[in-house]
Amino acid sequence: MQTQxxxxxxxxxxxxxxxxxxxxxxxxxLYWSTLYVYVPILSPFMKEGGYSDLLIGFVLGSYGFTQMFxxxxxxxxxxxxxxxxxxxxxxMLTGAVSCLLFIIPGSWLWPLAGxxxxxxxxxxxxxxxVLYAAYFASRDATKAMSNISFMTVTGQLIGMxxxxxxxxxxxxxxxxxxxxxIGLTGFVLTFAVKEPREGVTRAPISLKHLHEVVxxxxxxxxxTLSILAHCVLFITMFGFTPLKAVALGASTGQxxxxxxxxxxxxxxxxxxxxxxxxxRYGNWNVIAxxxxxxxxxxxxxxxxxxxxxxxxxxxxxxLAQGLYFPLLLGLAIQPFEPSKRATAMGFYxxxxxxxxxxxxxxxxxxxxxFGRDYGFWLGGVFAMxxxxxxxxxxxxxxxxxx
Numbered sequence: 001m002q003t004q005x006x007x008x009x010x011x012x013x014x015x016x017x018x019x020x021x022x023x024x025x026x027x028x029x030l031y032w033s034t035l036y037v038y039v040p041i042l043s044p045f046m047k048e049g050g051y052s053d054l055l056i057g058f059v060l061g062s063y064g065f066t067q068m069f070x071x072x073x074x075x076x077x078x079x080x081x082x083x084x085x086x087x088x089x090x091x092m093l094t095g096a097v098s099c100l101l102f103i104i105p106g107s108w109l110w111p112l113a114g115x116x117x118x119x120x121x122x123x124x125x126x127x128x129x130v131l132y133a134a135y136f137a138s139r140d141a142t143k144a145m146s147n148i149s150f151m152t153v154t155g156q157l158i159g160m161x162x163x164x165x166x167x168x169x170x171x172x173x174x175x176x177x178x179x180x181x182i183g184l185t186g187f188v189l190t191f192a193v194k195e196p197r198e199g200v201t202r203a204p205i206s207l208k209h210l211h212e213v214v215x216x217x218x219x220x221x222x223x224t225l226s227i228l229a230h231c232v233l234f235i236t237m238f239g240f241t242p243l244k245a246v247a248l249g250a251s252t253g254q255x256x257x258x259x260x261x262x263x264x265x266x267x268x269x270x271x272x273x274x275x276x277x278x279x280r281y282g283n284w285n286v287i288a289x290x291x292x293x294x295x296x297x298x299x300x301x302x303x304x305x306x307x308x309x310x311x312x313x314x315x316x317x318x319l320a321q322g323l324y325f326p327l328l329l330g331l332a333i334q335p336f337e338p339s340k341r342a343t344a345m346g347f348y349x350x351x352x353x354x355x356x357x358x359x360x361x362x363x364x365x366x367x368x369x370f371g372r373d374y375g376f377w378l379g380g381v382f383a384m385x386x387x388x389x390x391x392x393x394x395x396x397x398x399x400x401x402x
Contacts, residue, residue: 016135030186032155034095057364064356066119084131091124096183168252228386230355235379262318269322284394290323295383302373
């Protein structure tokens with residue numbers, strides 16, 4: 001009876017039509033596209049502008065630095081106001097403004113401001129996930145998150161795929177102009193997004209629960225691994241791998257091929273790592289294999305003699321990273337009762353932003369002092385550290401995760 005009553009409450013609060021789903025999906029794809037439409041060309045764009053690897057790493061890292069301080073408070077504010085749609089609008093607008101700032105000439109402060117603004121844009125993501133979950137009954141929450149995860153990868157892939165083509169056909173700034181257009185289009189469409197009256201789909205982020213949540217050993221462990229995972233990701237494909245490709249003679253069109261070589265295996269592996277591999281081999285074992293392989297393939301980037309070999313390293317690294325990212329996301333909330341899961345996820349997302357900042361910043365520092373290939377060695381060290389920690393925590397009696 002209680003289940004039936006909850007289902008009726010869910011259905012009463014949803015009333016989301018197929019058109020509502022289509023509009024939301026379109027806005028979400030535009031959101032991730034405006035965020036990632038310039039990512040493959042950002043480091044080559046700045047290098048051509050005469051900036052050092054250290055400064056490039058600092059600008060790249062500011063994206064994560066911003067999220068460290070904004071993600072969690074933004075989630076709290078959204079829950080306090082019981083509103084998600086204004087934050088979708090904020091995300092689309094800041095995405096467009098981010099792209100606008102990059103095309104202002106004259107100072108390195110403009111790219112820095114643009115990347116900081118993109119961090120604000122990315123911090124609005126929590127509102128997207130919560131609003132979309134409200135389109136589904138509670139029992140379908142997993143389906144909702146699976147759908148929106150696929151939208152994320154698809155939107156990123158669309159943006160990153162057209163990036164190189166635009167830059168090659170019309171110049172570096174074309175990708176930024178496209179991002180402005182995409183962001184403004186998404187902003188206009190957000191007015192048509194339906195925000196249902198929330199039912200029982202999600203408990204709010206809570207400061208009251210925060211103290212209890214952060215003391216949970218498994219969350220600390222998984223968050224630490226995710227910091228290292230994001231260090232590797234933002235050193236490689238979302239950082240300095242495009243510069244390596246340019247050094248090997250890549251055209252802007254070939255940059256697109258390098259992106260696809262990474263993103264497609266990454267997306268495919270993400271789909272079955274939790275559904276097929278983890279149930280059979282165990283979460284920790286799959287995560288460990290992913291980090292070990294990522295360490296090898298990240299270091300291999302430094303020794304790629306041709307674009308073909310670089311593409312191979314990207315395909316294998318995308319596959320390896322796809323093994324652990326979805327599992328870490330799921331394990332972050334696994335030990336918690338439903339009323340604390342939103343708080344745990346908010347903490348987890350804020351913490352892994354440290355890796356988005358630290359990875360490219362430290363790699364830029366290493367690159368400037370010793371050469372760019374040593375930055376990939378640093379990424380390999382981070383991945384190997386995660387592998388070692390995974391082995392230790394797998395044997396830990398207090399871990400509570402299998």
